[in-house]
Amino acid sequence: MGKFKPALTSKRWKPSSEEELIDIWLKEKTYAFNPDSGRIIYSVDTPPPYLSGHVHLGQMLHYTQIDMIARYRRMQGLEVNFPLGVDRNGLPVEIRVEKEFGMSMQTTPREEFIAKCKEQLDKYQIEVTDAFKRFGVGYNTYDPDGSYQTDSPRYRALTQATFIDLWNRGLIYTDYRPNNWCFECGTTIADAEVEYAERDSTLNYLYFEVEGLKPLEIATTRPELLCACGAVFVHPEDKRYRKYVGKKAKVPLFDFEVPIIESPTAQMDFGTGALMVCSYGDMADVMAFRDFALKPIAAVSPDGTMTEAAGKYAGMPVAEARKQIIHDLKEKGLLVKQEPTVQRVPLCWRSDTPIEFIAMDEFYLKQTDFVDDLRKIASETPFYPPHHRQILLDWIDRVSVDWPISRRRFYGTEIPIWYCNACGEAVVPEPGELRYYQPWREDPPFDKCPKCGASEGFRGEERTFDTWMDSSISALYVTGYLRNPELFEKAFGNVIRPQGKDIVRTWLYYSLLRVYQLLKQPAFKEVWVPGLVVDENGVKMSKSRGNSPPPGPFIEKYGADAMRLFGVLEAGLGSDIRFSEERLAGVARFMTKLWNIARFVSMFPIPEPIDFKDLTAVDQWILAEANQMVETILPECEMLDFHKPVIEVRRFTWSFFADHVLEMLKGRCFNSDGQFSEVEQRSGWFVLHEVLRIILRALAPITPFITDKIYRELYNDGGIHREPYPSVNESWASEMTAHTELLLQVNRAFWKYKREASISLRQGLPEAYVPKQLEPWSKDLQAMHGIETIHFGTPKKKSGLVQLSLEESTESVFVSPPETGDDA
RNA sequence: GGGGCGGUAGUCUAGCCCGGCCUAUGACGACUCGCUUACACCGAGUAGAUCACGAGUUCAAAUCUCGUCCGCCCCA
Incomplete structure (x- = not known):
């Protein structure tokens, strides 16, 4: 109609528009972390992905779910510290370099070998970073300065500083004993x-x-x-x-x-x-x-x-x-x-080759002394879902030997030890300084042996650490431990650890161990462990199995929002997510629907806020329904499980708001024949926008692109992602919610009748009787179904009326059929 | 061999902890009809499940107990 034009012009949501938003977010620094905002700092200790090859779908779905938590917490008003990190230390890249370039670690000069590894890692890092961006993972920044790499001098300095600390406390020792040995990697493994x-x-x-x-x-x-x-x-x-x-x-x-x-x-x-x-x-x-x-x-x-x-x-x-x-x-x-x-043969999990037990001299970090403390921490830290705690407890119960932490490899953090040429004493640098040491190529930061006093020079240790020595302190790194005491003071203690269940016994366990040894405190406020992403056949997606397709084509076809939504819709937290393109395509249709709902609503002006009590009874009822929806989803959101909330929001949006509310308010909002007062019309406009805003904010953490786009077009140039998450509004209540189900059934009865009687939906009905509970909807029902005269209750004379029975009610609807024959 | 989680329509999923309102939720797919002041990537509808199997507890079991089989993950 000429008077009302949608503000959203495009008929359909295009996945390609997601890319414009990525640029806007980067430019506006939408997700920037400001430790001085005065808000409570909430840190996400995201798994820094290991860069060993191309990105894959399962991995990306996993990260989008972590991102939802960060976004949800941000909308709750927390200052979210969510840095991009990548793990670059360790064996896989070395093995790749050895295989792909035929460079043996034993015969290639160490510098050269390391340089080649770096080169490969940089290549993969770009790919993984781009994928995160494209999937809408809202890290604080994608600027290299704001992100971290476990092989950076700054990170390795922290690994070394914590090692020196533990060394001085006597928690490190060397021993000659049989260990798991991988021939392929040429090193001891844990x-x-x-x-x-x-x-x-x-x-x-x-x-x-x-x-x-x-x-x-x-x-x-x-x-x-x-x-x-x-x-x-x-x-x-x-x-x-x-x-x-x-x-x-x-x-x-x-x-x-x-x-x-x-x-x-x-x-x-x-x-x-x-x-x-x-x-x-x-x-x-x-x-x-x-x-x-x-x-x-x-x-x-x-x-x-x-x-x-x-x-x-x-x-x-x-x-x-x-x-x-x-x-x-x-x-x-x-x-x-x-x-x-x-x-059953034991294999090295990195190289997938059989291991042997071989005795070697290695460094060990004491861990058996700590199992009781760790068991206590594991029992007290909240887990989402709670039953995944068992994986950790089982592992802790099984720990029986100390952790061999030295590796005979090049691409890792160097063990900061020098040996006195005179007496052979192992000497570590002074604690306190955050400095990166490379003993194999550097002189020590001391020139006298503290034991024998000789100054006959030192031989640098050549081995590196197990990479878990680095990654197990990521929670400390991201909260600024030793580097930024002011931040650490504010941030430590409110850290969430999201991670896959496959690395509970490594990353999670080692992190709890290391942090406890250093600080005598639990590392995490909460631990979140989702299910695996599995393929159509229910088998875990992994690079080595080759059952994990590259995500690019799916992104192009369906968009990141659809994929994110798919991941949440497919399974509750903790259950495996089974990938299926067919079902992804189904999910993508919700994007179109949401867009068109917004497009419809965008036809109407956004009036000045109207007090709840000044709205029409029907509009109060609509807000009360929205309120109930919010009330339903919040407890589940607090469990960091968006599966049920998103199903509920979708149900509300599609099956209630679109199918019934929009149809019902159409007449009043257009008011093309002037049946409604201007006050009633404006009340309708206001409610449509109000509810749309609630829906968009409820979905913003899940589908950040489409919701932000609509929000920017209609409501706020600054976008949706810093807006508050919807909350329950106590005063939004209406007795009419008791009859919602009856109302929906009455609507369906009218639609079914018209369809079966081959009456056009636009065709009016001269007269209808509906259950008396629906009297408050009187005027809107008339407009919705084109009822000229509406009655409530049961008619006295039923002749000439058609009785429509309702599915789940003893009540009935009676209509008088329109004039048959050639209707106007 | 041990442990964990699970087995609900063609597919996925809710419900199971806290038995009755379950003649079992929702989605995808299938089928039928329909262009209706946004949306045909839509709307209205229809069909489709002995809740893996067997036994037990109970007035009552998808839900509790035991056993069997199958799947996935983890561990020895």
Whole structure:
């Protein structure tokens, strides 16, 4: 109609318009962090993504969910500290460089190798940063100065400073002991970095000769470790071997004798029930050697070949030695039989290759002394969802050895230690200074050995830290620990840790440990652990599985808002999110709907605010309904779970506001035949805008683009993201809400009647009777359905009237049909 | 082998903790009809579920207990 033109001109929301908003946000610094605002600081300790390759969809959905929390908290009036961080330390990039460029770490000069790693990381960093931007992740800034990188001198200085602190408190020590060793990475790794997978293997049955008895049959998957055999175990209740216990068994091929010992760790039903125990075969072997004080023999060397102990097999790679030994056993008739079996093998989670136990000198950080304290912290810190706390508790209960923190790699934070050339004493720099040390290339910041007093120079430590030593203090870094005491004072203690459940035993556990050791305080105010993003088949999306598509094409087609909304709509917090393009497309339709609702509302002027009591009864009822919607969603939002809130907002927006309220107020807001007073008309205008504003703000954290766009066009040039989140308004109440459901049913009855009677929706009805509870809607109902004369209650004479029954009510609606034939 | 979480229409999901109002919510998809003062990427409607299986507790079970099977994740 000529008089009312929509302020939003485009008929449809275009995902491409999201990009303009990204520029506006950057320009206006919409999400900037101002520690001096006087508001309470709320810090998000986001997982700094590890840069090892291209971004993937699962990863991005995960970050958008974290972003929703930050946005929600900001709208609640908190000063949100949400820095962009990236993790760049560690193995994956090194391995990639070695593979892709054929640069071996052992033969390439350290500087050169590091430079190549940096170059690769920079490339990936741009990609990941762009993706975050495109998905609308509202970090405080995308300026490199405002973000952090775990390999920056500033970050590494903090890692080193905290290490020096722990060193001086005596929490660090060195020891020579078997550890998980990854040949691919050439370094020791921690238990937390070991994963297990099932692999096909062969179980070999061998003869161990025993004096005076029949040879003992023993099954093993690792015959190459024969030379390291320290004992044979049989189960105490195993009758078959009772007479062997206490005797000596002769190790085939190597001809030395080992004791036969009773141990419940031998499984009677596996293999022959008799088990050979080799030094460093697996963790159980390591324990067994310790328990029985057996002398360990290292069979495998750190480069993956057999040691001298293997005799004629020395120098062979493990796999080749195994083949050769099996061959020799066969020849000598010592191999009874072979059968296929499935074995759980430990793998390095970074390189996915099998690990071995190898003894090396490494630095350890004490952790076993802290498990009780950590268990307490884990029990007291709020978890969202609460049941994910169990993952952490289970891990804490399993911690039994200290944390090996040194790594024989280049691309990591250097261990800040120098060794005195005179006495060999390990010396760390003075505490207190936030400075980045590189002992492999720098002189120490001291020239006298504190122990022997000599000034004969120092040798710098060459090893680096486990990368978790860096990332486990991210919460301290982002709150300014040691760097900005004023900020730290205000910010620490109100930090949320959002993260995936796959890194609970590493990142979360280590963070709690480190912060507790340094400050004797819990690291986090709250911990938020969502489900995994899985593919159509329910399998975890990961780069290595190749089941995680690049997000680009989906963004282009559906937009970031749709993808964000999809992630929330698909599952409650803690449940896995199953990706499906079909369903994403369905979700995207809500964007169009919301846009068109706003477009319709934008036809009407925005009147001066009107007091609630001066609105029409129907308009009061609409606000009361909106109020109830807000009341429903807030408790769930507080649980940091937007799944149900967003379903509720969508229901309210689409099935109530659009389908019923807009249809009902159309007549009054246009008022083209002047049936309504100007006061009534303005009341309608006001309510439409008021409700739209509530809907937009409720959705702003979820779909930041479309809501901001509409808000800027209609209400506020500054956008929506600094506006308050909707809250409950006690005075917005109406008794009419008791009859809402009845009203909706009456509307449906009219629509259904017209459809079934093939009457146009615009066609009027001469007369209608509706339930008397709906009397307050009288005028708007007339306008909505074109009822010339409306009555309330049941008609006395029903002749000439059509009765329309309602779905969930005993009440009925009666209408008199319009004149049939050729209607005007 | 142990632990955690789960198994609800073709698909996904709510409800389950705190049994009855569940003849089970919502969405996607399917089907039928419809251009109606924004929206056909729409509207109105229809169909579709023995709530994995078996047993038990109970006046009453999707919901509690036990067992079985299946899936995913984690651990030894």
